[in-house]
Amino acid sequence: MIYRRPSYYDTFRCLGGACPDTCCRDWSVVPDDDFLAGCAAAPSPLKERIARNLAADEDGDTCFRLDERGMCALLTPDGLCAIQRDWGEEHLCAHCASYPRFIEEYGSLTESSLAISCPEAARLLLEAPRFTLIETDDGKADPPFDGIDRTLLDGLEQSRAQVLALLDGPGGIWHKLRLTLAYAGQLQARIDRGRYGEMPACPLVLSPPQDNPRRQAAAVQLLHVLSGLDPLRPGWPALLRNRAEQLARLSPAQYTALCVRYAQANPVCERQAVNLACYFVFRHWHKAVNDDALYGRAAFVCAAVSALYHLCLFQPGEEAALWSQFSREVEHDEDNLSELIWALCGGAPAHLL
Ligand code: SF4
Incomplete structure (x- = not known):
């Protein structure tokens, strides 16, 4: 049996009464x-x-x-x-x-992580120098896979390892997410044709890295979509709508200036975005083994990173709190998560990036 967890997993300690929020x-x-x-x-x-x-x-x-x-x-x-x-x-x-530990089991593979709905788990992810995984193998014989397609799981294993390496490698976060999405599109086509026994390698270069002039408008749209999901707390949709309106009022030059100011205020924002993307990939990629829906999950990863980046632009220093709120509202609500995944499948998520 193989066990995997992020390297910071064992350092988690509940903050108890000192928690800035509470589960x-x-x-x-x-x-x-x-x-x-x-x-x-x-x-x-x-x-x-x-x-x-x-x-x-x-x-x-x-x-x-x-x-x-x-x-x-x-x-x-x-x-x-x-x-x-x-x-x-x-x-x-x-x-x-x-809580906030959660375990996913895929037959002979058990993966543990910390849900970033907990602000302390979010802080650990935010401050991790890199998102790395620790793997142990107890050497025991694999139990039978019950309802798990072993070939598909192997394909997801190989492809996810490539995506995590891509995200952790050189290049800007938006370009790497665009590559992830394009790769997920190729993989989805294989899955749909039942040819996932031979998953292609992750493309190293899709196109020259370029900034997307439509990212601002796409983020406005995305924040509005998120504000329409069923809220856990009433302040969340109001925050999303306010930020969408603030973002929409910015001229392209003002938007660029805001991004530059944010990068100056938070020089590790790129690393934080990489860690966040890796966390979502680690947590959600393999779930496609249950329903074959890989592309929608990759789109969700991209949407989540984009939404949180744009929320953080207005609240530098509050990244952990915003990540935690997003996770509570979307990741922990199965209905919201699937509604978002299906909405993204029907749209053009590459424009988000
Ligand atoms: S949210 Fe996390 S840190 Fe806060 S009380 Fe719950 S487990 Fe502890």
Whole structure:
């Protein structure tokens, strides 16, 4: 069995009460059966507090109640979880104990990462000198692949490694994303024809690197599309609309000047964009093994990097918070994610870049 994770994965520590946001807000957390079965053993008065704050969600699942501010009712005024504080971390439900870590399993391959919806995970990615992966192999025999097309997974493995190397290599981020998208288009054509046993190599040069004069207008459109998704927090679509309007009001010269000022204010913005793109590629590329939809996922990666770059232009220094908000609103909402992927498949995502 092969295990992979980003190099910064093991350094993650929850900020607890010092977190600039909290994962105990807005999300309906459904505790696992083991947690529910063990609640009776919690010390009083925590046991009674837990019992009071379990409710049925819209699907009929038992979840932790949210208060009128959208905060988990078990969150204490000091920003700590009452279960963790009064009973111990080992008694957290599986969901809360694992967040922001997540695991994807593809038969004999297990990949772990940290969701950047957590601001601390976003900071680790933002500040990583490079996005590198650590791989270990326990030498045990592969378990059977259940419903996974091994040939397609092998093709995704090879192609993703090439894309990660491309993104981490020389060249500007927009040119490298354009190459990624063009490559994903070639791969998708192979997948659609069932010829993914022989995936082509990633093109090293598509065209001379050029700046896209339409990127500003494309970003305005993209921010409007994002603002139409179902929001988790009401301030998110308003922020997107405001930024789209601000961006639309800039003349081409003002837009260029804003990009230059941002690069001066944040000299590592190119590295940050590369790390972000690598994170999205690592997290989403292989999911095409479940539905064959690779091109849409590559388009999502490009759209996410473009949207976040343009939001950060107006808020230099707040990159981690913006990445985290985007991830909460889009990556963690399956409906929003698939709506965006399908919207991008129908458009012309290369113009974003
Ligand atoms: S969002 Fe991250 S750092 Fe903040 S409380 Fe949750 S796990 Fe901890």
